Every structure is written in C-alpha cells, then in structure tokens.
Amino acid sequence: MRRTSDTLVMILTCALLSINTWAKDNAVILLYHHVSHSTPGVTSVSPETFREHMQYLAEHHQVLPLKEVIETLQNKQPLSDKAVVITFDDGYKNIYNNAHPILKEFSFPYTIFINPPLIGKVSYQLDWQQVKIMANEGASFANHGSQHSHMLTKNKSESEESWLRRSLLEIETAETILKNNLGYSLKYFAYPYGEFDLKLKNRLKASGYIGFAQHSGAIASYSDFSALPRYPSAGIYSNIQSLKVKLNSLAMPVDNVSSYDPKVELYSDTESLSFNVKTDDLLPQQINCFQNGQNLNMFLKGNTVSVDINPITQPGRHRVNCTAPSISETNRYYWFSQPFFMPTIEGKWLD
Structure with a gap:
C-alpha cells in the first residue's frame, strides 16, 4: 500500500514539474516609446507612471537583457520565472532625459530600437554621445530601420521583389551604421508600427535577423522569432493593474497555425x-x-x-x-x- 502511495506521489510530482517548465520557458517583452508629459498620449507614459512600472518590476519580476533572453530561449535553456525585458522604439531624447535615470537607479538593462540615420540629425532624437553614455550604463541598441516609415508602402510602379530588396537594403544600411558607432551588431529588427507581411518577415529571417512586432503576448522557445510579440505599455495600456496581468502571462504553445498573411486588403474576406x-x-x-x-x-x-x-x-x-x-x-x-x-x-x- 505504501509503495503504491509513494509511486502515485512520484507520478504527480513529475507531472507538476513537467507543467511548471512552461513558466521557465517564458518571458515578457514590454514596449515603450515616449516617457514624457508633453508627447502624444497614445504612445506616452509619464515619468511618474514609468517609475511605478519599474518599482513593480523590481518587487515582482526579474528584468533581463534582451540578448540574454533571446539566446536562452533559442538554446532551449530555462529562464528565471517571470522574466521581463524592457524595450523602447524610436530613440526619442526624452528616453535619455526621463527614462534612463530611473532605469539606472533600478540597475535595469533595456534595449532601444533606433533609426540610426536620424540619430543626431533630428532635434527630438538622441545623439550619438547620448547613445554611447546610455550604452555604458545598461542600454543596448538595435535596428528600427533607416527611417520611421511604413515598410509595407511600395513606391509607384515598384515590383514586389524591388520593394523587398529596397526594404532589406534600408535595414542593412541601418545595421551597418549601428555597428560602426557601437562596435556590435545584434541583428535585431523592430518593425516600424509593428507592421509586416509574410514576404518581408521571411526575407528578414533568411538574412539572419530576429524580428520584433507589436502584437500582444509572451515569448518562449517555440515562438516565431521573425515576429516576436511585445506588450505596448503606454497610453491606454499603461494602467498598472491591467499591465500586471500581461506581465504574468505565458506564451501559449501552439502549432499548425493556419497560414495567413497579416496584410489584408480593404473589404477582402478574412478567413477563420x-x-x-x-x-x-x-x-x-x-x-x-x-x-x-x-x-x-x-x-x-x-x-x-x-x-x-x-x-x-x-x-x-x-x-x-x-x-x-x-x-x-x-x-x-x-x-x-x-x-x-x-x-x-x-x-x-x-x-
């Protein structure tokens, strides 16, 4: 009787350990743009709210560098439970003025996706001196393209293949500028506005890039590394109570997802x-x-x-x-x- 009981306990324990491995194969990526009182509300979070977010992370999660999380998941190694990555898009100067001091105070690593040709050339963007200061104090920088434009836009009379070649050239040009200024190339690319289609996504993957989008969800070793989800955390998504639910989310393990192109034409039928x-x-x-x-x-x-x-x-x-x-x-x-x-x-x- 005792042997039967011990066997049952062992089976249940092994089952529970197997289930709990899902939490170790998991991370959440947060996405911010502006940290300011005076920028567009839809993409902004106030410095006070940003600090509230960071305080919650310090008390309940482990903030890790993006590179560490990506490489750990790709190698199918376990992460610490409730791992979180902090990212920014667009390289605004208010990140340096308002977010960086808070992140430095908490000793949090973070990544900014920038448009390298715009750095130091546009008044509201970071300059290279600020970039290098931040890089020495916990920040890493990655590719957001040569300009912040809708990548799905084709020039007049431009073929599909010409558009793809032009898009990849813009990305490669930005990556070269990053490497020349910072000495490293992550080959991480964040789609402007989170927009992509299957052809762009597949071409980017074939060129060795990892893609980051803006739809919701956690990430895991089984995620699509050519379009990883990130949780927007500003504007209407900055409420700490709703953000807590997302921070504690798990990447749903799915396969055989029905083939679809995320780019849809106006008035076209959308399949199930x-x-x-x-x-x-x-x-x-x-x-x-x-x-x-x-x-x-x-x-x-x-x-x-x-x-x-x-x-x-x-x-x-x-x-x-x-x-x-x-x-x-x-x-x-x-x-x-x-x-x-x-x-x-x-x-x-x-x-």
Whole structure:
C-alpha cells in the first residue's frame, strides 16, 4: 500500500514539474516609446507612471537583457520565472532625459530600437554621445530601420521583389551604421508600427535577423522569432493593474497555425484562424478569443481551435487575442495573438 502511495506521489510530482517548465520557458517583452508629459498620449507614459512600472518590476519580476533572453530561449535553456525585458522604439531624447535615470537607479538593462540615420540629425532624437553614455550604463541598441516609415508602402510602379530588396537594403544600411558607432551588431529588427507581411518577415529571417512586432503576448522557445510579440505599455495600456496581468502571462504553445498573411486588403474576406494547442497546462475549452474587445465564436475539435474572425472593414492595425488560464500557475494566463494590417483604399498606411 505504501509503495503504491509513494509511486502515485512520484507520478504527480513529475507531472507538476513537467507543467511548471512552461513558466521557465517564458518571458515578457514590454514596449515603450515616449516617457514624457508633453508627447502624444497614445504612445506616452509619464515619468511618474514609468517609475511605478519599474518599482513593480523590481518587487515582482526579474528584468533581463534582451540578448540574454533571446539566446536562452533559442538554446532551449530555462529562464528565471517571470522574466521581463524592457524595450523602447524610436530613440526619442526624452528616453535619455526621463527614462534612463530611473532605469539606472533600478540597475535595469533595456534595449532601444533606433533609426540610426536620424540619430543626431533630428532635434527630438538622441545623439550619438547620448547613445554611447546610455550604452555604458545598461542600454543596448538595435535596428528600427533607416527611417520611421511604413515598410509595407511600395513606391509607384515598384515590383514586389524591388520593394523587398529596397526594404532589406534600408535595414542593412541601418545595421551597418549601428555597428560602426557601437562596435556590435545584434541583428535585431523592430518593425516600424509593428507592421509586416509574410514576404518581408521571411526575407528578414533568411538574412539572419530576429524580428520584433507589436502584437500582444509572451515569448518562449517555440515562438516565431521573425515576429516576436511585445506588450505596448503606454497610453491606454499603461494602467498598472491591467499591465500586471500581461506581465504574468505565458506564451501559449501552439502549432499548425493556419497560414495567413497579416496584410489584408480593404473589404477582402478574412478567413477563420485555427491552431493546435500543445500543453496539458490549460483546458482548450477555456480558451477565449477576442477581436477589438469582442468575443469571437470558437470551435474545438480535440486540441484544434478554430476561430471565426469578424470582417475587417477599417484601415489600420488589428489583432485577434486568445487567452486561457494556466492550470498549475494561479492567476496566470496563456496568451496567443495574431495581427492584421489593412491599408486605405488608396493603399496608404495609418500612423
């Protein structure tokens, strides 16, 4: 009887340890732009709120360098639980003035994705002296392109292949400037506005880059490293209570995601989204999917989830988010997100 009991305990313990490995194969990347009172509200967080975020991270999470997290996950090695990475896009001067002193106070590493040709050339951008000061005090810098423009925009009469070559040349040019000024090349690229399509994403991957987007979710060893999600943390997303939920989220292990191009044409039909769930730490019937805050119809067959996506009729950036509670990790949710990008009828992209 005792042997049977011991065996049962061992089986349950091994099962629990196996489930808890999901939390170790996981990190959250936060995305900021401005840290200021006087910049556009939609992409800004006040210095006071930013400090509140950093204080919460200091008390409840471990902030790690982006490079360490990426390499650890790619090598399928365990991270510390509740690992977080701090990133900024665009290289604004207020990051140096308002965010860097706070980050330095907490000894937090962080990464800024910059447009190297604009550094020191535009009044609201960092200059190279500031970049090098920050680099010596915990910051790393990565590629945000040669200019902050919508990369999905094609020039008049430009072919698909010519557009791809031009886009990659702009990225490579920016990477060269970074390396010449800082002495290293991470080959990390953050898509401006988070926008990409399959061809751009695949070309970037083939050139050895890791891509960072702006749809929601945590990252893990099984994530798509050509378009990693990051949680926007400014504007309406800066509320600390809602941010806590995202900071504690887990990357939903999925595969066989239905093939789709995130770039969709105006008034085109959007197919349903489907994927397989690959973990025993959630119940597929507890998955809920949302589009613009609206609950979507979902169909379940075994571990395969199919979601009816509402027609996308407005230009701009859209996403479908699917979440489910973890069985083993109290108050933590698995999170999976798919973005969609739609131009105007004139083929323009909204800021």
